[in-house]
Amino acid sequence: MRAGKKLTRVFRAMVGRSYPRIIGSNRDKSWLFYDTVLPLLGTVAFVYVYKALGAPERFIGYVIMGGATTAFWMNVMWSMAAQFYWEKQGGNLELYMMMPCGLTPILLGMSLGGLVATLLRAILIVSLGSLLFHVSYTLPQVPLFLLIFTITIIALYGLGVVFASLFLFWGREAWHTVNLFMEPVFLASGFYFPVRALGFWVGLGASIIPLTLGLDAMRQLLFAGMHPALLPVEVELAILGFVAILFILLARHLLQKMEYLARREGRLSLRF
Amino acid sequence: MWDESPEGMGELAVETKNLVRIYRRKRSSQDSQERQVIALDGVNVEIPYGELFGLLGPNGAGKTTLIKILVTLLLPTSGTARVAGLDVVQQAYQVRELISMVSGGEHSGYGLLTVREQLWMFSQFYGLPTRLALARIDELLKIVGLYEERNRRVSDLSTGMRQKMNLVRGLLSDPLVFFLDEPTVGLDVSAARDIRAYIKEWIREKPGRTILLTTHYMQEAEELCDRVAIIHKGRIIACDSPAALRRSAASGSYFLLTTERLSEDGWLKEVPGVRRVDIRVLDGRTEIRLQVAEDGVIAEVVRALADRERKIYSLTKVEPSLEDVFMQLVGRRMEEADEGR
Ligand SMILES: Nc1ncnc2c1ncn2[C@@H]1O[C@H](COP(=O)(O)OP(=O)(O)OP(=O)(O)O)[C@@H](O)[C@H]1O
Ligand SMILES: [Mg+2]
Numbered sequence: 001m002r003a004g005k006k007l008t009r010v011f012r013a014m015v016g017r018s019y020p021r022i023i024g025s026n027r028d029k030s031w032l033f034y035d036t037v038l039p040l041l042g043t044v045a046f047v048y049v050y051k052a053l054g055a056p057e058r059f060i061g062y063v064i065m066g067g068a069t070t071a072f073w074m075n076v077m078w079s080m081a082a083q084f085y086w087e088k089q090g091g092n093l094e095l096y097m098m099m100p101c102g103l104t105p106i107l108l109g110m111s112l113g114g115l116v117a118t119l120l121r122a123i124l125i126v127s128l129g130s131l132l133f134h135v136s137y138t139l140p141q142v143p144l145f146l147l148i149f150t151i152t153i154i155a156l157y158g159l160g161v162v163f164a165s166l167f168l169f170w171g172r173e174a175w176h177t178v179n180l181f182m183e184p185v186f187l188a189s190g191f192y193f194p195v196r197a198l199g200f201w202v203g204l205g206a207s208i209i210p211l212t213l214g215l216d217a218m219r220q221l222l223f224a225g226m227h228p229a230l231l232p233v234e235v236e237l238a239i240l241g242f243v244a245i246l247f248i249l250l251a252r253h254l255l256q257k258m259e260y261l262a263r264r265e266g267r268l269s270l271r272f
Numbered sequence: 273m274w275d276e277s278p279e280g281m282g283e284l285a286v287e288t289k290n291l292v293r294i295y296r297r298k299r300s301s302q303d304s305q306e307r308q309v310i311a312l313d314g315v316n317v318e319i320p321y322g323e324l325f326g327l328l329g330p331n332g333a334g335k336t337t338l339i340k341i342l343v344t345l346l347l348p349t350s351g352t353a354r355v356a357g358l359d360v361v362q363q364a365y366q367v368r369e370l371i372s373m374v375s376g377g378e379h380s381g382y383g384l385l386t387v388r389e390q391l392w393m394f395s396q397f398y399g400l401p402t403r404l405a406l407a408r409i410d411e412l413l414k415i416v417g418l419y420e421e422r423n424r425r426v427s428d429l430s431t432g433m434r435q436k437m438n439l440v441r442g443l444l445s446d447p448l449v450f451f452l453d454e455p456t457v458g459l460d461v462s463a464a465r466d467i468r469a470y471i472k473e474w475i476r477e478k479p480g481r482t483i484l485l486t487t488h489y490m491q492e493a494e495e496l497c498d499r500v501a502i503i504h505k506g507r508i509i510a511c512d513s514p515a516a517l518r519r520s521a522a523s524g525s526y527f528l529l530t531t532e533r534l535s536e537d538g539w540l541k542e543v544p545g546v547r548r549v550d551i552r553v554l555d556g557r558t559e560i561r562l563q564v565a566e567d568g569v570i571a572e573v574v575r576a577l578a579d580r581e582r583k584i585y586s587l588t589k590v591e592p593s594l595e596d597v598f599m600q601l602v603g604r605r606m607e608e609a610d611e612g613r
Contacts, residue, residue, distance in 0.1 A: 019385075
């Protein structure tokens, strides 16, 4: 098959697999509550805490951004990471492994679908939150902002695939364990406050979650000069890029391992 | 999608040589000892293009294992397998371009999609342009009688409908070699009939199309397949056309006899000329399937029953079936040969 034809197929496979994700959120309207109202409630709580403490106005902006980011985090941890497990249960994973286009475009499509669906939620959260609390943003460096956002998302979904493979290998218990362990890390990521507030080293440690640095960098741009940054934007961007590549390579390695394991052992989990 | 003539891709659609597959399994999570399961034990099959080939065997015989190796989902422990002349280990990606597989009871896809959407999604994995894909989907849905349900959610389908949809999914890419793992398992009679009818039609439509189908239904193998291989404990113990297989088993005559319930039946085997006795008890009656050396022997059996004052409800001479072939080869009925029994 010619390269052009193959590329078209990769693209079509991606769009194909993203479809159920995107359409799914339209068909089952419960997400409006779970993915928008719930994160917004948490956000609102923080807003009032900050107001009561007499925190500067920009903190409200922080919190709303944090709320939007939570949506991405939830999507990656709850939908992406658990996804392989469900795909395996239904027999999809096996079918996908047999597809001539290979697993990668299908996974990309899965991420793309999740991203599109979540982007919608994030926009909704930001608009609603800003409307409720009259927050206005000034964004002088749009391209840089978008670059940071994109790299953050790539790294985040890479991490999602890594977790998805790990959970497949080690089973559902591993998923619960990691989630338990993730909760404090999630908080330490500074979703609702500048991560610097936790101290430099804790902040740096939490940077393994790509959202930490991504958020910090984006906040630096949004609240220029007022934000207690962890590191300069350029450095954060460089680290993010590195983390993104790391996760993608790791994800690729795990996928190959998964396919090999499935073909050699006739099963997908590492446990017996 | 295959443009080249099948002749350009080797002589045989499927060819395996001494195929062996051993699974390693731990007995429990604490147990360090491994147990080996020999699922395939030196399997040789040759399937020419255009053939509808059946693999018949009890549970655990190794049917699914063989299919999984051929569709590149499983590596053989030793031996080789080729599909369309391509090695399933070394040339897995090329093999995948030419095949597809549908399993019975498969729950693939996403329940929230409609039938048409789900099939479209799968068509995209083969890179089909949307317009062509939808035309093909509609056409296939009409043929299997699912067109009316095209906008129903996948989660709302009955088992039979779901299996028809899976069949369409398998055919979207116009495979050269189509693998069907128990395609009618658990289906009602009419859905199973529809699926069989379409399978037969599909293979005749275009020269070169080949099907490997597994089943543990004797009648299905007999009705559908050009050739049948009987597999038992990972070995192929017979392989021929259904008629030839039946002939090979048919030494003597076969009779089906229903009588009043027999409390004791050991004596039946002692009647001179009786070769094999196979007894089932059905609500108070006893159904006896007899293989006898020649027709005359049945008179002796009837007399012996009369001596014991047992009523005879019916007596029919029957053709030997694949069941008889299996009995002849394995010494047990196929359902009794299921793993774990
Ligand atoms: N992944 C696996 N790990 C360990 N053993 C396996 C695995 N898959 C199958 N087996 C064993 O290999 C043997 C053959 O199984 P296989 O599924 O190929 O049989 P089958 O003929 O398809 O049976 P069925 O009619 O029940 O589908 C059985 O003993 C089964 O228990
Ligand atoms: Mg099977």
